[in-house]
Each structure stands twice: as structure tokens, then as C-alpha cells.
Amino acid sequence: MALLKIKNLHANVAGKEILKGISLTINAGEMHAIMGPNGTGKSTLSNVIAGRDGYEVTSGEVLLDDNNLLAMSADERARAGVFLAFQYPVEIPGVSTSNFLKTALNAKRRAAGLPEIDAMEFLKLVKAKTKALGIPDDIIKRQLNVGFSGGEKKRAEVLQMTLLEPRIAILDETDSGLDIDALKVVADGVNNLRSADRGFLVITHYQRLLNYIVPDHVHVMSGGRIVASGGKELALTLEAEGYAKYQAA
Amino acid sequence: MATSFITAHPFGDAYAARAGALPAVAWLESLRRFARAEIAGGLPGAQVEEWRFTPLTQLAKIGFIPAASADDVDVTAVPLDVPVVPGAVRVVLVNGVYRADLSDSLDGLDLRTLRDAVSSSKDMESAVGRVAPLSLPMVALNTAFMEDGLVIAVRGSVTRPVHIISIGAAGSSPVAFHPRVVITTEPGASLSIVETHIGLPGQPFLANPVTEVFVAEDAAVRRFVSVTEEGDAYHLATTVASVASRGTFEAFHMGLGGHKAEGTTRQEIHVVVNGEGTKVNVSGAYAIAGTMHHDFTTVINHRVGGSASRQVFKGVLDGRSHGVYQGRLRVAPDAQKTDARQVHKALFLAHGPAVDCKPELEIDADDVQCAHGAATGALDSDQLFYMAARGIDPETARALLVEGFLAEAIAEIGDESVRVVFAAQMAAWLQRRGGAS
Ligand SMILES: Nc1ncnc2c1ncn2[C@@H]1O[C@H](COP(=O)(O)OP(=O)(O)OP(=O)(O)O)[C@@H](O)[C@H]1O
Ligand SMILES: [Mg+2]
Numbered sequence: 001m002a003l004l005k006i007k008n009l010h011a012n013v014a015g016k017e018i019l020k021g022i023s024l025t026i027n028a029g030e031m032h033a034i035m036g037p038n039g040t041g042k043s044t045l046s047n048v049i050a051g052r053d054g055y056e057v058t059s060g061e062v063l064l065d066d067n068n069l070l071a072m073s074a075d076e077r078a079r080a081g082v083f084l085a086f087q088y089p090v091e092i093p094g095v096s097t098s099n100f101l102k103t104a105l106n107a108k109r110r111a112a113g114l115p116e117i118d119a120m121e122f123l124k125l126v127k128a129k130t131k132a133l134g135i136p137d138d139i140i141k142r143q144l145n146v147g148f149s150g151g152e153k154k155r156a157e158v159l160q161m162t163l164l165e166p167r168i169a170i171l172d173e174t175d176s177g178l179d180i181d182a183l184k185v186v187a188d189g190v191n192n193l194r195s196a197d198r199g200f201l202v203i204t205h206y207q208r209l210l211n212y213i214v215p216d217h218v219h220v221m222s223g224g225r226i227v228a229s230g231g232k233e234l235a236l237t238l239e240a241e242g243y244a245k246y247q248a249a
Numbered sequence: 250m251a252t253s254f255i256t257a258h259p260f261g262d263a264y265a266a267r268a269g270a271l272p273a274v275a276w277l278e279s280l281r282r283f284a285r286a287e288i289a290g291g292l293p294g295a296q297v298e299e300w301r302f303t304p305l306t307q308l309a310k311i312g313f314i315p316a317a318s319a320d321d322v323d324v325t326a327v328p329l330d331v332p333v334v335p336g337a338v339r340v341v342l343v344n345g346v347y348r349a350d351l352s353d354s355l356d357g358l359d360l361r362t363l364r365d366a367v368s369s370s371k372d373m374e375s376a377v378g379r380v381a382p383l384s385l386p387m388v389a390l391n392t393a394f395m396e397d398g399l400v401i402a403v404r405g406s407v408t409r410p411v412h413i414i415s416i417g418a419a420g421s422s423p424v425a426f427h428p429r430v431v432i433t434t435e436p437g438a439s440l441s442i443v444e445t446h447i448g449l450p451g452q453p454f455l456a457n458p459v460t461e462v463f464v465a466e467d468a469a470v471r472r473f474v475s476v477t478e479e480g481d482a483y484h485l486a487t488t489v490a491s492v493a494s495r496g497t498f499e500a501f502h503m504g505l506g507g508h509k510a511e512g513t514t515r516q517e518i519h520v521v522v523n524g525e526g527t528k529v530n531v532s533g534a535y536a537i538a539g540t541m542h543h544d545f546t547t548v549i550n551h552r553v554g555g556s557a558s559r560q561v562f563k564g565v566l567d568g569r570s571h572g573v574y575q576g577r578l579r580v581a582p583d584a585q586k587t588d589a590r591q592v593h594k595a596l597f598l599a600h601g602p603a604v605d606c607k608p609e610l611e612i613d614a615d616d617v618q619c620a621h622g623a624a625t626g627a628l629d630s631d632q633l634f635y636m637a638a639r640g641i642d643p644e645t646a647r648a649l650l651v652e653g654f655l656a657e658a659i660a661e662i663g664d665e666s667v668r669v670v671f672a673a674q675m676a677a678w679l680q681r682r683g684g685a686s
Contacts, residue, residue: 052634074637075646083638090635094653103649104639111640143653160639 002063003028003199004049004168009060011048018044020224021060026168026199033202033210033235036221037243042203043087045221046170050084051077064168078104079111081167085157085174087203091145097156098140101126105163129162133189151182158189169193170201175209187212207239222246254291258309259425260390261289269317269346269396272368280378280392287389300386302573302605303515303544308483313425313455316344317396321420324449327351328416332670334443337412344417345426345458346397360411363398363429373400376431380521381461381489387517388487391427391459398429398458403438403468410441410667417482419452430460434468439497443667446476446484453512455483462488464496466524473667475503475674476514478541484514494524494553501662502533503671505678506541508568515544515573522584525555532561532661536651536678537570537602544573547591554584554614560591563658565651566602577609578619585616592622596654598647648679 004026011019018041026032034042048055049062051074062069069077092100106116117125130137135155145153154174161169174186190200190213202213210218210232218234219226220243227246228234265285271277292309293300316322324343338358341351347362355361367373381388401411415428434440448454464470476484492498502516518531535543549558564572574593595604608621628650636646655675662668 050638052638053630073643074634075640075642078638078640086635086638090629090631092632092635092650092653094656095649100636100639100649103645104636104641107640107642107645164639 001028002026003065004201005061005063006049007061007063009045009048009062010058011044012056012058013044013054017058018224019048022224022226024219024226026201028199029196030217031194031200031202031213031215032217032219033204033215034219034221035204035235035238037247040221041224042221043172046084046172046201046203049170050074050082075107079108083161083164083166083169085154085161085169085171087172087176089145089153089157093143093146095144096140097142097144098122098126100144101140101160101163104160108164126163129159132192133159133162133185135159135185150177151179154178155182155185158186162189162193165193166198168199168201170203172203173205174202175204175206183209184212207235210235220246253294253296255294255306255309256289256291258292259311259313260393264313264315265394267318268315268394271364271396274367276374277367277377284383284389284392287383287386288393293386299546299575302575302607303513303542308455308513311423311453313423315394316424316426316454317346319420319422319424322418322424324416324418327414328447328449331414331445331447332674334410334412334670335666337410337443340399340411340413342397342413342415342428344424344454345415345428345456347399359402359404359407361400363395363400363431366400376400376433376461376463377429379461380463380491381459381487385487385517387457387485388459388489391429391457391487394425394427395429395459396427398431401430401432401440401442403432403434403440405435405437406439407441410443413442413444415444415446415456415458416449417447417454417456418449419454421452423453423455425455425457427457427459430458432461432470433463434465434470436465437467438465439469441471441664441667442473443670444472444474446474448478448480448482450480453481453483455485458486460486460488462490462498464490464492464498466493467495468493469497469499471497471499471664473501473662473664473671474516475505475671476516477674478504478506478510478512478514480510480512482512484512486515487517487519489519489521491521491523492527492529495526496524497528499528499530499663500532501671502545503674504533504535504537504543504545505674506537506539506543506570507678507681508538510537510539510541513542513544515546517546519548520550520558522549522551522553522556522558524553527556529556529558530560530661532559532658534563534655534658534675535572536565536655536675537572538567540569540571542571542573544575546573546575548577548579549589550579551584551587551589552581555586557588558590561658561661562593563655564593564595564604565598565655566595566604567598569601571602572604574604575607575609576621578611580612580614580617580619582613584614587614588618590620594623594654595625596651597625597627598651651679652676
């Protein structure tokens with residue numbers, strides 16, 4: 001069943017066309033990886049899906065469960081089940097991680113017609129999740145992402161994803177700059193969430209991550225287009241040969 | 250520069266004739282004569298540097314009468330939304346006059362009304378006006394017309410905080426009142442004081458409180474002030490504190506104004522550091538809307554070295570409100586090893602507000618650390634998107650970000666239970682505002 005359907009998507013940033021006709025279907029239960037040179041539009045694609053301001057979609061469609069995502073605001077998309085793990089998570093001084101997570105979780109629960117979770121229950125839930133992920137639970141007392149190391153920020157993104165249980169998770173270079181232990185936390189977090197009704201789109205520059213979270217499909221993005229698609233072995237070829245052959249084209 | 254002072258104002262002979270009185274003791278009469286002469290020189294207009302951003306031009310046109318002469322003001326209870334400070338002694342002033350019927354008993358406390366103190370104590374001559382100079386226009390106005398207030402003489406450690414609730418209310422005419430609070434400490438003594446200043450709806454009033462604080466050696470005074478404004482009142486408050494060696498003076502001032510507020514609040518705080526090893530913190534937060542004008546003016550004067558002072562001010566502005574921060578740091582020529590810091594940051598929730606920020610560093614010693622930071626901006630779009638990407642609606646996201654922005658200032662409140670009370674008042678402001686942009 002098609003979970004996320006992107007059809008011939010064109011988008012401009014600051015008047016310049018960055019996405020030049022992306023088509024991609026992610027079925028429930030599938031793990032897709034996108035690889036490609038710097039500046040080809042991978043983060044742009046994830047921002048357009050998540051609904052960030054400043055990206056102008058000039059044509060094409062993005063559907064989640066056949067609902068038009070492009071007509072929804074960013075927060076509506078998130079509540080509908082889109083989760084973007086940021087390439088550069090944003091620091092928010094003065095807002096504790098726990099307050100932020102609880103607010104996000106309750107927004108989602110309200111939208112789903114579920115009762116809000118109280119402070120005690122929430123704490124229990126977070127403790128269970130941090131423990132399962134091997135993340136120190138004092139992270140939730142700290143101001144959101146403030147002073148977090150690069151690895152801590154990425155782990156915090158995975159914790160958020162785990163709590164919010166999205167339908168489609170987009171991970172934008174969540175593996176960049178991680179040591180091997182942090183990489184395992186991220187990979188475990190993703191693997192634990194893998195399920196028949198959830199899809200993943202993982203943007204990465206490294207085969208390394210894909211050893212742990214084995215993709216069903218690998219796509220090469222270059223110049224705002226998907227120029228090649230294949231199975232998990234495509235990632236190995238790219239690692240060995242680079243993108244030269246796609247960029248020349 | 251006589252032209253820069255506004256000589257046509259309501260505080261002339263007619264006002265004096267109707268003003269309430271303190272017991273007629275000679276030293277006070279003499280002090281008042283000097284103060285009256287200052288006031289005759291005029292109220293500060295836009296050409297007076299210290300009042301450039303808050304000139305009293307409009308105020309001078311309002312026909313204020315002394316609150317004591319208004320016979321149609323009737324306040325019979327403290328409004329229920331005045332916060333409760335756990336364990337505190339409540340002292341209520343209505344239009345600057347002590348109201349025993351609304352206050353807790355003062356028996357056994359080092360606390361008297363100014364009226365009692367002036368008639369019964371010789372010390373008052375040396376205490377009133379000791380640190381608050383008549384050269385400050387609002388101190389002169391207060392001195393000329395003060396008719397009541399409080400005198401707190403702290404011996405040892407006062408375990409119960411004092412909560413002063415000051416209510417302003419006008420009848421059919423605008424009224425003005427001028428309470429004086431004098432706080433003195435013996436060496437090693439300590440006191441916490443919380444102040445809630447509110448106004449009742451009606452004609453405009455002018456609250457003109459002056460607070461003098463003497464912090465003795467090793468003594469500590471912690472003062473937490475909140476001023477809430479919904480109408481068109483003027484709140485022009487001056488605090489002058491003098492701090493001796495190893496003394497602590499911590500002040501936190503909050504100014505709130507709702508979307509219907511069109512008044513003017515100025516919280517002016519002067520601290521004179523007279524000894525080594527003192528700890529001075531003067532911080533504050535304001536959240537204003539409507540056409541409210543809020544001014545924080547601070548002067549920290551390091552006359553002696555080896556002391557630290559710290560200021561953290563944050564403001565949130567909505568509507569067409571106007572914020573002012575003037576922070577002057579003086580470090581005397583031989584006040585070496587002074588460590589002074591000040592920060593003012595403002596956050597705009599709309600396109601209408603404006604802020605004037607004027608740091609003034611007058612540093613005449615060379616071995617000194619002084620840091621100043623200032624920033625003004627709107628909510629950060631990256632932060633808003635991050636919240637949206639987690640499913641948080643824009644209204645809630647803005648409220649969280651504003652609360653987060655103010656948290657840095659609120660954290661300066663050293664007393665946990667007061668911090669909770671102030672944070673709740675701030676949160677209520679944000680909620681009333683409804684996060685609308
Ligand atoms: N807000 C913006 N304003 C101007 N140009 C932008 C903006 N966002 C992206 N771009 C441009 O769009 C192009 C694609 O950027 P994008 O971040 O999507 O690349 P990427 O594939 O994610 O690269 P990387 O691998 O380095 O993360 C780049 O040329 C970038 O400079
Ligand atoms: Mg990128």
C-alpha cells in the first residue's frame with residue numbers, strides 16, 4: 001500500500017528551481033535511502049515534505065495515505081504522521097526538552113482523539129524509551145538541544161521520533177558526525193520502529209549507516225532529480241565509485 | 250536649560266494645599282521646602298537626557314489631585330487576583346496610605362508606617378533622604394508630597410518575607426500619591442520583600458513610590474517587585490540602594506501590561522556600591538502590549554572596587570508598545586577589580602512595538618571587567634518550524650518560545666517560591682494574550 005507518494009515534484013528556493021521533477025513512492029513497511037552529492041536538493045526535498053516556509057512548490061503532488069500533504073500546514077502534517085529528523089536540530093533556549101516533548105506528544109494525541117498524557121505518565125514513558133535507546137534520561141531536563149553535542153542532538157531526534165511514532169519518518173543525515181556508539185543508537189532506534197505500517201526515508205552520505213538499517217530501495221539524487229534507483233547493493237557501488245557517472249550525465 | 254523642564258504641571262501650590270500631611274516635624278518641613286523648590290523648576294521633558302525616552306509632557310497636562318483629597322475612592326478589599334506569597338506578612342497600601350483593616354498584624358515585626366515612624370522616632374531624620382537625592386525629579390516629587398509608607402528596620406534575620414500590596418484607585422478625578430518605603434538593616438541582617446503594584450479601573454492615577462534601601466555590612470536585602478498595568482495609569486517608581494562591604498542587594502522587577510494598557514511605567518533603580526565584596530543583582534522582565542510604555546532605568550555606581558554587579562533584563566513587546574532600557578554603569582577611578590555585567594534583550598511579537606536601549610559605561614578604573622549585551626528581534630522562524638515539525642500549533646509554539654525567552658531573566662529570581670509566583674503571573678499574561686500575533 002502506498003504510504004507516501006511524490007509525483008513529479010518541482011520546487012523553487014529563493015526563485016531558483018532546486019527540485020526538478022521528483023517522483024517517489026514509499027509503501028508501508030519500506031525503508032528507502034537517498035544518497036547524492038552536496039547541494040543536490042536532498043534537504044530541500046525533506047523540507048518541502050515537512051512543510052517549511054520559503055519553499056515554493058511549482059508543480060507536482062505529495063500524498064500521505066492519499067491525503068494532499070501540500071495543502072496542510074507544517075504542524076498539521078506532523079500530526080498526520082510526518083516526522084523530519086533535522087540535519088541541524090535547532091537549539092531552543094529556555095524550553096526544557098521534557099516540556100517540549102510533552103507538548104508535542106499531547107498535540108498528536110489530541111489530534112488522534114486520545115486523552116492527554118499527564119506529567120507522571122509522560123515521565124514513565126520517556127524513561128522507558130530512553131532506557132531502550134541507551135540514552136541518558138537527564139537529557140530531558142536540559143534546555144532543548146542547547147549545548148548538546150552533535151551526537152546528543154541526533155540521539156535526541158531519535159528519541160523524539162520514538163515517542164511520536166510517525167507514519168513516515170524522514171531522517172536527514174542523522175548519521176553524520178556520529179561515533180560508532182551513537183550510530184548504533186540511531187540505527188537501533190530506527191530498527192525498533194520498523195513496522196508493516198510505517199515508512200522511512202533515510203538521507204545519508206555513508207554506506208556505514210546502511211549496514212545497520214538495511215534499505216529496501218536506494219536512490220541517487222543529483223541536480224534536483226532522482227537519477228538512479230536500485231536495491232541495497234547500489235549503496236555499495238556508490239561508496240566504491242562515487243557520483244561522477246551521475247553528475248556527468 | 251530651564252526650557253527642557255516643564256514648569257506648567259499639576260504639582261503646584263493648589264496641589265500642596267490639598268495634599269495629605271505627615272506630622273509637622275522641623276527636619277521634614279525643611280526637606281520638603283527643598284523638594285518643593287526642585288519641583289517648581291519643572292518636570293523633565295524630552296530634552297532632559299535621563300528622561301529622553303520617557304518625557305513627562307503628557308503627564309504634566311493631567312489635572313491630578315492628591316489622592317488624600319479624593320473623597321470618592323472606596324477600596325474595601327484586596328482584589329482576588331493578587332498573588333499569595335507563601336508565609337509572607339501582607340501589608341496593604343491604598344493610594345499610598347497604609348490600611349490596617351486590609352493588612353496582617355504588624356505586632357512583633359520591625360515594621361512601622363511612615364506616619365508612626367516620623368512622629369515617634371528620631372532616627373527618621375537621618376534615614377529619610379539619606380540615599381535618595383532630590384536631584385532625581387521623582388524623588389523630589391515624592392519628598393514634597395509623601396504622606397505615608399513603611400519603615401522596615403531589620404535586626405537579625407527576618408524569616409517571614411514582607412509582601413507589600415499597593416493599590417492605586419482614582420474616583421471622578423485623576424489622583425496622585427507618593428508613598429515612601431525606607432528599609433534599613435543592621436550588620437548581618439537579612440530581609441526578603443515582595444511588592445505587587447496594581448491599579449483599579451477608572452480615572453488615571455500617578456503612583457510615585459520611592460524606596461530607600463540601606464544594606465549594612467554582611468546584610469542582605471532581596472526585593473521582588475511586580476507592576477501590572479491595564480489602563481492608562483502612570484507608575485514612576487524610584488529605588489535607591491546603598492550597599493556596604495559584603496552586603497547583598499538582589500532586586501527583580503517585573504512590568505506587565507495587557508493589550509488594553511496605554512499607561513506609562515518607569516522603574517528606576519540606583520545602586521551605590523560603597524564597600525568591597527558586595528553582591529548586586531538588578532534584573533527584570535517586562536511583557537507589554539497595547540500602547541503601553543515601559544522604562545527600566547538603572548544606575549549602578551561602583552564607588553569601591555572588588556565587587557560584582559549583574560543585570561539581566563528581558564522584554565516581550567506586542568501591539569504598539571514601547572520599551573526602554575537605560576543602563577548606566579559607573580566605575581570610580583580606584584574601584585579596581587570590579588566585575589559588572591548587563592544584558593538587555595527584547596522580543597517583538599508584532600511589527601508595531603519599538604525599543605530604545607541605551608547602555609552607558611563610564612569606567613574610570615583600568616582593572617575592570619564590564620560586559621554589555623543587547624539584542625532585539627522577532628521570534629526565530631527556524632525555531633517555529635522546528636516546533637511545527639513536531640506537531641505543535643503556531644499559537645502554542647509562540648507561547649513556548651516567549652516563555653523560554655523570558656526564562657533567562659526569571660531565573661535571576663533567587664527565591665524559589667517567589668520565582669514560581671512571578672513565573673505564574675508571566676504565564677497568565679501570555680495566556681491572556683492568547684499567543685495571537
Ligand atoms: N533557504 C535557501 N536559500 C537559498 N538557497 C537555498 C536555500 N536552501 C537551499 N538552498 C540551495 O538549494 C540547493 C540544495 O540544497 P540542499 O540543502 O537541499 O542540498 P543537500 O542535497 O541537502 O546538500 P547536503 O548534502 O550538503 O546536505 C543548494 O544549492 C542550496 O544552496
Ligand atoms: Mg542536506
